[in-house]
Amino acid sequence: MRGSVDEDLRQARILLERTGSARTGLLAPEISASWTRCLEAGLDPHRPVPLEEIDDAGLQVARERADLARRLAVAEMQALYNQIAGSNFLIAFADPDGILLDTIADQSFRAAARTANIRPGTLWTEGRCGTNALGTVGATGRALTVHGGEHFFTRHGSLTCTAAPIFGPDRTLVGVLDASSHCGTRQPHTRALVGMAATQVENGLFRHAHHGDLVIAFHSRGEYLHTLSAGLLALAPDGTVLGANPQAAFLLQGLPALPGRHFDDLFRTRFSTVLDRGFSPEQQRLEDRVGSVMIATIETAPCRKALPGIAVSSATKCRMPARMARATPLPRAAFVADDxxxxxxxxxxxxxxxxxxxxxxxxxxxxxxxxxxxxxxxxxxxxxxxxxxxxxxxxxxxxxxxxxxxxxxxxxxxxxxxxxxxxxxxxxxxxxxxxxxxxxxxxxxxxxxxxxxxxxxxxxxxxxxxxxxxxxxxxxxxxxxxxxxxxxxxxxxxxxxxxxxxVPPLRAREDFAAIAGHLLASIAPGCRLQPCALERLQHLAWPGNIRELRNMLVRLTLTEPDRPLDAEAIEALLQAGPAAARPLPDEAERIPAPGRTPTLRDAVRNRIASAYRDTGGNLSETARRLGVSRNTIYRAIGKSANATTR
Missing domain, CATH: 3.40.50.300 (P-loop containing nucleotide triphosphate hydrolases)
Incomplete structure (x- = not known):
């Protein structure tokens, strides 16, 4: 079979180069159509057009224009590189105009990339560079592999290139992801990997566009809920559909998952029922309007004011994983994570x-x-x-x-x-x-x-x-x-x-009580917080967050570690001064050891420690107040523990 395909391609190239025609029956339809467009654009397979390139300033402008898509694409390029590293590949990302914005290449492929001028700033449109995966996908919006002699210009005949389009939430083209290699080292799974990476970027763009909306992920099988196969549906607070990714439309089998329609137009499970179940990573059961059962979870939720029926933190917009490649059990956290x-x-x-x-x-x-x-x-x-x-x-x-x-x-x-x-x-x-x-x-x-x-x-x-x-x-x-x-x-x-x-700050977390209990159990196992004490603690600002809470609990249990802590004990500690409720790294402000006279350095360290304490342990704010570098702050508070022993 391979010999037949190779022979057809050889005959097609002979006809292209001798007669300037693209024979339909000898080529894959998408390659034949591309050759035809190239000929209609006046390209000559014997005379490649010089590669066009923009300057550094133009490249920077193009990168800024594609900022979000580029950031997501670069992350996927790195993941792709890790998957196929060592297999003589180059991975590239281009904007909709065909401008190459970023590349990652194996060491073994870099010489070939230089020879072919595959580098950021070059333009790889089909109308200029002929049939090539990156440019042809940009022209058609469909994934494609161009192998060897299928390239319009012979100079690219030693390469195999696979590219996939990346569409924004409005289904406009925002970029193209490409993986290129020497023909002899191409991998059969490359097209699937590139397509998956493109879908990851698209889902990332969708989630970003709807980061303030209610986003539901669903699939007919629960084990695929956090994979690329899941559908994503963005909803307004009243259940109006704001957007859906292509997989959502596929899973709903023609049901009107269109902006402006309502959740209840798609599912027999009422929108109010979904809200009553609340924001939770736990799976929910949905039934669509044709009777198919879906497993769903709420990925992203706006604040409680926007959705009165949904149980989420009023200070947080919660995002579930946008990049999970497969459903795997999470390792158990060694810390409280009930928020x-x-x-x-x-x-x-x-x-x-x-x-x-x-x-x-x-x-x-x-x-x-x-x-x-x-x-x-x-x-x-x-x-x-x-x-x-x-x-x-x-x-x-x-x-x-x-x-x-x-x-x-x-x-x-x-x-x-x-x-x-x-x-x-x-x-x-x-x-x-x-x-x-x-x-x-x-x-x-x-x-x-x-x-x-x-x-x-x-x-x-x-x-x-x-x-x-x-x-x-x-x-x-x-x-x-x-x-x-x-x-x-x-x-x-x-x-x-x-x-x-x-990581959300302590004051925004819904698991404050669990955190306090966990810390107290490790500090003084026989001690407990009375409800009134817990309520008083929850109303503090906690600029030092969990570290500050731990420090306060340590101080509260120093004298009577087995006595229940009440609100009076907390008030007494708070009235003792700000230092009682603020974290101090290694007890940074110390009294000189007996027999040692305080030095200027001691005074400087004490001043830094005091400012550090007053900012709740914030290095940046301390440095700003004192007009010194963060390194100076760190060295002062880090060395202070040794000051008393000299």
């Missing part, structure tokens, strides 16, 4: 970790970002170590050596025999970069290169080695503002935020 928003974050993190995607964890100080990072490591199933790194605590001059290792004699004070570096220690496991917003610009460029190929080269020489690391970053700083201010690289930000989650 719907937190459960949604866990699912999203678990799905991203299982696929090896970079994860960015945001949240105020003390919300448990490192605990979530450890949960991601467990969910990934990796057998390597979990290696935490506080970027704010590393020396600006040695941070690269700390991360990537160093050769012997690389710098003054270098360890004899050199050092592996933290990234290599995390090989096969997870690297947690806390306070990522404090990473120096120079190192950001190095980290970006690491994310491209995961090759580590020690400072001062030595052989490079490839590592397999799940990267998790965390910050309580607004990275978008840092990008705008030029303090953080935009390209690194987009790479780190493949899975972007936010």
């Amino acid at each position: 719907p928003a937190v459960r949604a974050v866990l699912r999203q993190v678990a799905a991203g970790a299982a696929r090896g995607l970079p994860i960015l964890v945001r949240g105020e100080t003390g919300t448990g970002k490192e605990q979530l990072a450890r949960y991601a490591h467990e969910a990934s199933g990796r057998e390597g170590a979990f290696v935490p790194v506080n970027c704010a605590a590393l020396s600006d001059t040695l941070i690269e050596a700390e991360l990537f290792g160093h050769a012997e004699g690389a710098f003054t004070g270098a360890r004899r025999g050199g050092a592996r570096g933290l990234v290599c220690e995390a090989d096969g496991g997870s690297l947690f970069l806390d306070e990522i917003g404090d990473m120096p610009m120079a190192l950001q460029a190095v980290l970006l290169r690491l994310l491209d190929d995961w090759m580590v080269r020690p400072v001062g020489g030595g052989r490079s080695r490839q590592v397999d690391v799940l990267l998790i970053a965390a910050t309580n700083a607004p990275l978008e503002q840092s990008v705008q201010a030029g303090r953080f690289r935009a390209d690194l930000y987009y790479r780190l935020a493949a899975v972007d989650v936010r």
Whole structure:
């Protein structure tokens, strides 16, 4: 069969190059139609048109224009690369105009990519570059594989290219995802993988467009509820349909899943019944208007004011996982996670970790970002170590050596025999970069290169080695503002935020009582909170979040660890001053040891510790108030514990 197809293609090329015609019977219909369009556009298969390219400024404008779709696509490109790495591939994303915005290539394919000028800024429209998967999909809006001689121009005949369109929620084309390889190394499953990646991006766009609406995921089989096969339906507070993804229309078999129709037009299960069941990751049973049974769950819900009948946190818009590739049981969290928003974050993190995607964890100080990072490591199933790194605590001059290792004699004070570096220690496991917003610009460029190929080269020489690391970053700083201010690289930000989650603050969580009980049980097992005390605690602001709550419970139980805690005990502690209810890192403000005279350095540290306490342990706010760097704050509060022993 292959010989027959190859012979037909050979005959078709002879006719194309000799007579300038596209013989329909010898080619797949989509290839024949493309050749015909190329001939009608005046293209000559013997004379390729010079590749058009835009300058850096134009490329930046194009990238900004496609911002959201590009961010989602780059994350999927990285996932695709991880799946097919080593198979001589290049993965590319282009905008609707055919401008190549981003590429990720195997080392083995980079020479071929340079030869073919496959690089960001080049234009790959069908009308200029002839039949090619990226350009032809952009012209037709249909997924396609173009193999070898099926390319209109012979110069691309050594390549096999597979591309899939990406449509926005309004079904307009927003981009094209492409995977290219040498003909001899093409993989039969590539088209399915590219199509799945495109669908992931489309679902991400749908969820983003309806992030403030009620979004329901459904499928006829519960095990497919969190896969690409699930339908997504966006609804207004009154049940009016705002949007549906293509899979929703497919599952509803012609029922009017159109904007403006009502939920009750599609399902026998009333919309009010769905709301009465409340916001929960638990599955619900729905019956559509033709009698088919669907399993559903509410993925996203607006605030309680918008949906009076739905039980969600009034301070949170809850998002369920947008990137889960398959339905897998979640590992049990080692911390309290009874809040719907937190459960949604866990699912999203678990799905991203299982696929090896970079994860960015945001949240105020003390919300448990490192605990979530450890949960991601467990969910990934990796057998390597979990290696935490506080970027704010590393020396600006040695941070690269700390991360990537160093050769012997690389710098003054270098360890004899050199050092592996933290990234290599995390090989096969997870690297947690806390306070990522404090990473120096120079190192950001190095980290970006690491994310491209995961090759580590020690400072001062030595052989490079490839590592397999799940990267998790965390910050309580607004990275978008840092990008705008030029303090953080935009390209690194987009790479780190493949899975972007936010841990809700303690004051917004619905499981406050469970958290307080869990902490108290670990601090003083014989102690308990009376209802009046719990109610008083729930009304505090908690700028230091869970860390601050733990500190207060510790202080409350210091004198009588077995006595029930009442509201009076809490009031007495609050009246003792702000310090009683604020977290202090390592008891940062200390009295000098006997016999030691306070120094100017002690005074500086005490002032920093006081400001740190007054901001609830917020490094950024403390640095802003004092007019110093975050590193200075961290060093002061970190070293203070040793001050009394000198």
